[in-house]
Structure formats: structure tokens, C-alpha cells
Amino acid sequence: MKIILAKTAGFCFGVKRAVEMAFKHQNTLNTYTLGPIIHNDTVINHLIQKGISPIDNLENKTVNTLIIRSHGVKPEIYEEAKSKDIQLVDATCPYVKKIHRLVQEHYTKGHRIVIVGNKTHPEVEGINGWAHNDCIIIKDVVELEALNLTQSSTKYLIVAQTTYKKESVEQVVKWFDAKNYAYQYINTICNATKERQQEAVDIAKQAECMLVIGSHYSSNTLKLYEISKAYCANSHCIADADELTREMVGNCENIGITAGASTPASVIDAVTQKLLKMNQQEA
Numbered sequence: 208m209k210i211i212l213a214k215t216a217g218f219c220f221g222v223k224r225a226v227e228m229a230f231k232h233q234n235t236l237n238t239y240t241l242g243p244i245i246h247n248d249t250v251i252n253h254l255i256q257k258g259i260s261p262i263d264n265l266e267n268k269t270v271n272t273l274i275i276r277s278h279g280v281k282p283e284i285y286e287e288a289k290s291k292d293i294q295l296v297d298a299t300c301p302y303v304k305k306i307h308r309l310v311q312e313h314y315t316k317g318h319r320i321v322i323v324g325n326k327t328h329p330e331v332e333g334i335n336g337w338a339h340n341d342c343i344i345i346k347d348v349v350e351l352e353a354l355n356l357t358q359s360s361t362k363y364l365i366v367a368q369t370t371y372k373k374e375s376v377e378q379v380v381k382w383f384d385a386k387n388y389a390y391q392y393i394n395t396i397c398n399a400t401k402e403r404q405q406e407a408v409d410i411a412k413q414a415e416c417m418l419v420i421g422s423h424y425s426s427n428t429l430k431l432y433e434i435s436k437a438y439c440a441n442s443h444c445i446a447d448a449d450e451l452t453r454e455m456v457g458n459c460e461n462i463g464i465t466a467g468a469s470t471p472a473s474v475i476d477a478v479t480q481k482l483l484k485m486n487q488q489e490a
């Protein structure tokens with residue numbers, strides 16, 4: 208059996224940084240993360256054991272230290288934490304921080320901000336906050352068309368959710384171009400996602416069985432699974448080694464493995480070990 212493990216499998220830079228920052232504050236009294244630090248139950252439960260639980264807001268809790276996850280938050284959270292004398296550990300990914308700065312700067316100049324992304328995603332909600340929750344948020348060019356935006360003297364700034372589909376963003380930019388509207392497009396799509404997706408394509412093309420490891424409710428994992436399935440029909444999305452079955456692998460010789468941005472290295476290792484064990488039992 209040959210295992211082809213993607214180099215880009217697992218935590219991206221921003222998630223790795225956020226998780227490490229959170230663990231540095233383990234066993235510190237009344238420390239919480241605002242929302243789950245990542246979409247991975249193993250990591251969340253490990254943090255809870257170390258005394259760091261997720262909370263949804265700052266109401267009805269004694270909070271000494273608040274960890275902001277890589278998705279980032281709106282400015283009101285910084286203000287609320289300051290007014291309540293809460294120490295902030297800001298693990299916002301620097302790439303997301305850059306979007307906050309851009310959006311704030313352009314909004315202050317009077318530009319209309321267009322975010323191409325999912326309006327209920329925490330990252331997008333956070334970005335919107337840096338323009339007083341006044342951004343135009345669209346998931347694609349169809350939604351943009353439906354808005355009936357009129358030509359105005361206002362300049363538009365177009366940014367995207369960091370993990371968003373490049374094609375959707377490009378179609379939106381083309382729309383502004385075709386209409387001759389004054390706009391500036393700043394590409395804010397993160398390469399980590401692009402590279403992970405491209406590597407999934409490359410591996411899926413050679414694999415007889417493709418394993419995509421990650422939470423069933425992580426959007427980037429599901430996207431990787433979708434991509435893998437397009438090139439390798441025998442693709443499976445598994446949360447961890449427990450979900451890996453012999454039936455999935457069958458008699459396949461080339462097994463490809465990739466993993467979503469929130470999948471810890473320990474989970475990827477456990478899947479690899481189980482595969483090797485299955486292979487030894489077969490021999």
C-alpha cells in the first residue's frame with residue numbers, strides 16, 4: 208500500500224497560531240474563547256479539559272481573559288472587553304486583520320464595501336463590523352444582480368472572505384468592470400486554501416481511494432471532499448480514525464490523504480497509523 212499524504216493537510220498558519228496561543232493560556236483562571244477556536248471537537252474538548260471553554264458572548268460570565276479566534280471579530284468586541292477590563296488574546300489571523308484594516312480605511316474615505324462571501328460566516332460578520340455593519344455582502348454575481356445597484360459617484364472596494372471560491376469573486380469583479388463602475392478589487396483570498404485544494408486535485412488524480420479528514424461540519428473540509436470526489440470517485444470524508452473502515456479502502460494500492468484546515472496533526476497521524484495496521488493485517 209502506498210500512502211500519498213498531502214503536505215498541506217491540516218492546520219493552516221492562522222489556525223495553528225490561534226490554537227497555540229489558546230494552549231499557552233491553559234489553566235489560567237476564567238479564560239474563554241469567543242466561539243469555538245476551530246471546527247474540531249478533539250481540539251475543543253482538549254482545551255475544555257485545560258480550563259478553556261467557548262462562550263458566545265460576554266454576558267453573565269466572569270471573564271478575565273478572552274481569546275479571539277482566527278476568524279476575527281468586529282470592533283465592538285474590543286470595546287466591550289476594554290470596558291469590562293478583560294484581557295484580550297487576539298489570535299485573529301494576520302490575513303483577516305489586513306482585511307479589517309482595508310475595510311476600515313476605505314469606509315472612512317466614503318467608499319462602499321462589497322464583501323463576496325457567506326454573510327453568516329463569523330469572519331464575514333467580523334469584517335462587516337469594521338465598516339459599521341454597512342457592507343454589501345453577496346455570495347455571487349446572481350445576488351449582486353438582484354441588488355439593482357445604480358451607478359453612483361461612490362467608489363466600491365471589493366474584498367472576499369479568505370476561504371471563498373476564486374471563480375465567484377472574479378465574476379463579481381467582472382460585473383463591476385462591465386458596468387464601468389468605479390471600483391478597486393483587492394484579492395484577499397488566502398493561498399493556504401488554494402494550495403490545499405490544488406494538492407487535493409493532484410493527489411486525487413493518482414489515488415484509487417482518497418481520504419479527506421476533517422469535521423463533517425467544516426466547510427473547507429467538505430469543499431476538499433467535493434474536489435477529491437470529482438477526480439477520485441472512491442473518496443471518503445472521515446472525522447477521525449474511528450470512522451475509517453476497511454470497506455472504504457478495499458484492495459486499493461494508492462491511498463491519498465488530505466485534511467481540512469482545522470484537523471490536528473494527531474488526527475491525521477492516527478488515520479495513517481490505522482491504514483498501516485490494516486495493511487499489515489492483510490499481508
Ligand code: SF4
Pocket residue numbers: 219220221222277278300301302303369370397398399400468
Ligand atoms: S485559511 Fe488563511 S486566512 Fe484563514 S486562518 Fe488560515 S491562514 Fe488565515
